[in-house]
Amino acid sequence: NAGVTQTPKFQVLKTGQSMTLQCAQDMNHNSMYWYRQDPGMGLRLIYYSASEGTTDKGEVPNGYNVSRLNKREFSLRLESAAPSQTSVYFCATLYYSNQPQHFGDGTRLSIL
């Protein structure tokens, strides 16, 4: 039972390049989240998806786009990467607010 799977685990990009971070879950949860984690900043919400086909902006959405084409997958796209987007990115799912979130192992992204 994989839970939440993020790919890739590591990536180095040059400024201006684009890439998509993938997240897939097998828990049948409706809610999915993308966070970024920076030193001293905790986890900050980038985008959220309540269900297939719906997405909402979180605290720090600028420079990112997301796509929730089906219940399992929630992707995060950087169209033109900037050094300020160097971070660790976590995908998470949630069944209901009284339950803990389930996290992927994270993607460590460096932008030069």
Next chain:
Amino acid sequence: AQKVTQAQTEISVVEKEDVTLDCVYETRDTTYYLFWYKQPPSGELVFLIRRNSFDEQNEISGRYSWNFQKSTSSFNFTITASQVVDSAVYFCALSAFPVSGGYQKVTFGTGTKLQVIP
């Protein structure tokens, strides 16, 4: 608006000492849930405990204990007889489904880095 404050950025203790990690929260929702997560040096996020807003019973699990006080909006976490394996970043989080609508909002504190020195 929701807010979670973990005022302690870093704490260092000597092995076998007790240590308390503080968490103070703000929310307008009457029903909410509080969580503690552990992030060891390997980077994954591990769920430790959940508490409902209407259940102020404190809990002990082995060397871990949690003190939830609604009157002070605090949900503190104590590790008794700390061990080197407890070295990690600990996050407090608040979750609610706002009655005013919107998404299931989860707000994290900035984390407390605990170093247990052998």
